[in-house]
Amino acid sequence: MELYELQDEHVGAFRAKMPAAPEPNPPISQLQTTVVCRCRPFLDHDAGSFQAVTTNGPNIYVHKEVSKAGLVDTTGKVNSKKFQLHASTACENDESLYEMYVEAVVEKSKEGGAGCVLAYGQTGAGKTHTIEAMMDTMFQSGVEIVAVSCFEVRSDKVHDLLNDSEELKVLTGADGNDNVVGLKKLEAEEAGEAVKDVVTRAKALRSTASTNANDQSSRSHAFYIFFLPSGGSLTFVDLAGSENKADAKSHSESENADERLKEMKEINKSLGDLKECIRLTLVNSKGGKQQHIPFRRSVLTRLLRTSLDVSPTSAVKTTFLCHVGPTRRSLSMTINTLNYAEQMCSATNAAKEAAKFKGPEKWSPKMVASWVEKLDGGKYATLSESMHMSGKIFQTMWLNDFIKRVSAAGGTEADGNYIYDKFHDLVAESKKGNGAKKKGKKVDDVTIEIAEGKKPAQKPVSELMYGAGLSAACVENS
Numbered sequence: 375m376e377l378y379e380l381q382d383e384h385v386g387a388f389r390a391k392m393p394a395a396p397e398p399n400p401p402i403s404q405l406q407t408t409v410v411c412r413c414r415p416f417l418d419h420d421a422g423s424f425q426a427v428t429t430n431g432p433n434i435y436v437h438k439e440v441s442k443a444g445l446v447d448t449t450g451k452v453n454s455k456k457f458q459l460h461a462s463t464a465c466e467n468d469e470s471l472y473e474m475y476v477e478a479v480v481e482k483s484k485e486g487g488a489g490c491v492l493a494y495g496q497t498g499a500g501k502t503h504t505i506e507a508m509m510d511t512m513f514q515s516g517v518e519i520v521a522v523s524c525f526e527v528r529s530d531k532v533h534d535l536l537n538d539s540e541e542l543k544v545l546t547g548a549d550g551n552d553n554v555v556g557l558k559k560l561e562a563e564e565a566g567e568a569v570k571d572v573v574t575r576a577k578a579l580r581s582t583a584s585t586n587a588n589d590q591s592s593r594s595h596a597f598y599i600f601f602l603p604s605g606g607s608l609t610f611v612d613l614a615g616s617e618n619k620a621d622a623k624s625h626s627e628s629e630n631a632d633e634r635l636k637e638m639k640e641i642n643k644s645l646g647d648l649k650e651c652i653r654l655t656l657v658n659s660k661g662g663k664q665q666h667i668p669f670r671r672s673v674l675t676r677l678l679r680t681s682l683d684v685s686p687t688s689a690v691k692t693t694f695l696c697h698v699g700p701t702r703r704s705l706s707m708t709i710n711t712l713n714y715a716e717q718m719c720s721a722t723n724a725a726k727e728a729a730k731f732k733g734p735e736k737w738s739p740k741m742v743a744s745w746v747e748k749l750d751g752g753k754y755a756t757l758s759e760s761m762h763m764s765g766k767i768f769q770t771m772w773l774n775d776f777i778k779r780v781s782a783a784g785g786t787e788a789d790g791n792y793i794y795d796k797f798h799d800l801v802a803e804s805k806k807g808n809g810a811k812k813k814g815k816k817v818d819d820v821t822i823e824i825a826e827g828k829k830p831a832q833k834p835v836s837e838l839m840y841g842a843g844l845s846a847a848c849v850e851n852s
């Protein structure tokens with residue numbers, strides 16, 4: 375028996391012992407940003423390498439051979455490392471994948487909102503396969519499309535895939551959003567061909583090349599934008615794959631070696647910028663000192679900015695489909711992809727938690743009284759009864775009036791000063807985004823309620839950048 379077969383047996387035993395994954399709560403379709411891992415099936419060229427990825431609901435395990443002092447265990451033992459996203463899938467067919475993770479995004483666009491489905495991951499992991507299958511399934515399901523635009527981002531420049539790869543500029547509008555200017559928007563009835571065929575034509579113009587990992591590797595980031603009768607839009611993004619040294623080696627042996635290597639560096643740079651934005655999005659969503667997120671570092675991150683908004687009130691409903699290869703051969707890239715996917719997922723979850731936090735100025739009278747009761751271990755508990763006023767009233771109250779109130783309840787001037795200062799500190803804190811989340815700070819166990827059903831008004835798609843639907847002003851009709 376070959377070693378990889380023994381290793382496969384150990385992975386099989388690991389899978390057999392795995393408990394059933396819990397149902398996602400809340401259901402995936404209710405998330406504004408969803409991060410899913412898709413592991414592509416085994417292909418002929420994977421032969422000779424063991425199955426290094428196990429998917430089980432939100433849990434993804436990667437497996438690596440056990441080795442001691444540089445020697446691989448010859449009995450085939452494997453070690454496992456766990457990652458957690460919103461969901462994961464291995465052998466799901468394309469239709470099921472669409473139903474589970476893409477249909478809700480399409481529905482949002484049908485209602486007039488903005489949706490984005492984005493494929494991320496290493497080269498050869500199946501991004502193009504998935505994005506094309508998701509678009510095809512959408513066409514087959516009869517979604518009505520009124521217009522389409524397609525472009526690619528190559529070497530930090532935008533090229534119109536419906537207009538002979540014409541180079542276009544990205545400009546920042548008065549609203550701060552970045553838009554591709556002059557992009558061709560082909561109306562369905564004007565096109566004289568089905569939208570599906572328009573997309574096929576656009577795909578043919580996209581730059582591809584052969585690499586070690588993939589015969590038909592995409593050398594650019596492709597954006598396909600569909601405009602729906604509701605005014606909503608839906609964007610499918612097929613990112614170029616991140617590459618490792620082995621792929622770089624194949625480039626150095628190819629005919630256009632210099633060009634290929636330059637291309638690879640550009641792709642890795644833009645993906646590096648994207649990773650940095652994801653990393654800092656996580657830092658910021660955890661509260662604490664807010665960091666500058668360098669969205670402007672590359673055209674890719676400028677254009678993905680609204681789709682990277684992980685807050686539950688984000689204007690764009692987004693599904694990130696992170697792709698990994700199934701074998702041991704791609705393990706280091708798989709771990710890298712999952713690390714960033716996990717950061718994105720954590721950022722989404724942290725932003726959701728942060729949104730639950732209600733600043734003290736929004737507290738009910740009961741919450742204010744409860745806070746005073748527990749302040750400094752109950753030192754001011756006897757005054758809490760006289761504190762039945764809303765956080766809003768407390769915030770606008772003058773100090774002398776507050777002290778009078780405290781004195782009437784039997785407190786001292788110093789008590790009044792102290793409580794007044796503490797409350798205003800808390801208001802300032804929450805405005806900085808730190809709120810109750812900041813380490814060492816507690817809003818003294820006051821129940822922080824979620825402002826249910828109070829979502830900010832959705833911006834009309836026409837005001838948003840491409841990811842949320844191309845700004846109508848910036849798309850030139852054919």
Ligand SMILES: Nc1ncnc2c1ncn2[C@@H]1O[C@H](COP(=O)(O)OP(=O)(O)OP(=O)(O)O)[C@@H](O)[C@H]1O
Pocket residue numbers: 414415417495496497498499500501502503504588590591592593613614615616697
């Ligand atoms: N779910 C799948 N089912 C069957 N075949 C698949 C699947 N995913 C990927 N493949 C096959 O794997 C190969 C690589 O897939 P694909 O070109 O989509 O990778 P990619 O991630 O887009 O790569 P690159 O970044 O290099 O463009 C292709 O031959 C594709 O047909």
